[in-house]
């Protein structure tokens with residue numbers, strides 16, 4: 207089968223580690239199912255994998271891709287919940303030593319993927335495969351950040367650091383639909399204009415002082431925006447933290463955190479229940495995740511190249 211995979215990670219030049227080529231068809235273990243992939247989306251996580259960065263030891267070669275949608279043998283249309291728990295785990299999946307596709311098990315950027323049966327969710331008939339493949343990692347993470355972790359209520363003001371990425375665009379679209387005042391930083395006028403077209407009420411260049419301090423900041427950028435995020439929060443506000451794309455070494459500014467009584471809420475992915483709630487929310491609120499680039503899997507290199515060059519505009523999707 208065709209797959210995008212990595213055989214020899216390269217930290218400094220991750221694109222050189224990407225192979226799009228033939229891999230053996232998968233064997234289906236007991237309690238798992240074979241999904242014929244129709245669409246798989248790209249996440250920053252795939253760049254980390256090409257660099258050899260992973261929560262779990264990687265066995266090479268490994269097929270890339272955390273998210274996907276496709277069909278089962280009987281033709282039913284499905285999408286995938288990305289977190290796989292350890293045997294016997296009950297409760298919040300994100301509190302387990304879970305893995306996502308492309309860590310311990312092969313990923314979704316291929317003709318076929320095998321998945322535990324509990325990770326299979328029926329795709330709403332009205333939803334495209336590209337939308338369904340976008341709802342995994344980035345949108346689920348954004349959903350939990352916004353609705354489970356942020357303590358925001360409709361009418362409050364949120365600041366999203368970063369305008370154009372998968373998590374950022376999901377936060378913009380869902381925040382707007384949920385009745386928040388949505389403020390966004392973006393690194394170019396084009397990215398800020400795109401965020402406004404998606405529903406942001408106001409946008410700002412990175413680091414610009416805001417008209418007033420906000421109720422919650424959504425932080426996935428890390429080092430480059432950390433100081434601005436802390437300075438932008440009102441007393442008693444919440445920083446929801448789910449990533450560090452630009453680096454892991456900010457000056458913590460401990461005094462500001464306790465004097466301003468800031469809650470720092472770490473967040474990863476979401477539970478299976480949150481995934482089901484997310485699907486219902488986007489259907490009910492009539493939200494279509496922004497897909498900036500859709501390519502056949504054969505041309506996956508071009509999608510990876512765009513993400514590595516920070517040229518994202520919502521999700522990047524590979525189709526079959």
Ligand SMILES: NC(=O)c1ccc[n+]([C@@H]2O[C@H](COP(=O)([O-])OP(=O)(O)OC[C@H]3O[C@@H](n4cnc5c(N)ncnc54)[C@H](OP(=O)(O)O)[C@@H]3O)[C@@H](O)[C@H]2O)c1
Nearest residue numbers: 250347368369370371372373392393426448449451474475
């Ligand atoms: N905790 C979790 O479970 C979880 C789940 C998903 C993702 N994440 C993390 O969240 C982050 C975003 O993931 P993604 O898939 O949305 O990635 P992505 O599509 O590549 O988006 C990257 C985002 O980072 C922003 N950014 C701002 N300043 C940056 C800088 N100096 N360097 C690099 N990027 C900068 C970009 O904003 P501009 O629009 O201004 O370019 C863009 O919005 C990653 O770190 C990822 O690992 C965590």
